[in-house]
Amino acid sequence: QQPVQSPQAVILREGEDAVINCSSSKALYSVHWYRQKHGEAPVFLMILLKGGEQKGHDKISASFNEKKQQSSLYLTASQLSYSGTYFCGTAYNQGGKLIFGQGTELSVKP
């Protein structure tokens, strides 16, 4: 089952914050976050394993709520370089393949 991402698209002004959610109907083992710029390959951002993790990477952080089967990606003080499509990939067990959400298109304007 494909995870559901929300919102589908968001437009920000430079310096504003955004939250992207990824929800699953099945229990999750891990959640992976990627960013893809137009015409390029997706780039790995971070991975969260079950256990209620939270991770941070500069001004981009993420949380994983195992009970809610949901992960959220937080972008604070957005920069122009944050523009792109964000994908979450979910795995349902340790040996499982990733199933990607449909993506969230983020545009940061000056």
Added chain:
Amino acid sequence: SQTIHQWPATLVQPVGSPLSLECTVEGTSNPNLYWYRQAAGRGLQLLFYSVGIGQISSEVPQNLSASRPQDRQFILSSKKLLLSDSGFYLCAWSLRNYEQYFGPGTRLTVT
């Protein structure tokens, strides 16, 4: 450090022609390898994945096939392309089932 290569970068092929896309990984051993397809403006669809030489799992039954003749080489093939095969083909690798790293992709247009 690890690098992943894909070629060709772009390809225009007529309907009914064969296809061969190649992916190679450097700097790691026994990686998991994946083939994804991305239609324009859409998400990532997993086509095949492999955990070792000769071990291929197919996710979507279609006219595509994959092979892994060497540890760090993954090939995507078709005997006869369809219009619906157009898209951005991405190869990725991972160690065990941790984060995946994507190659630069092949943009295929079937005419």
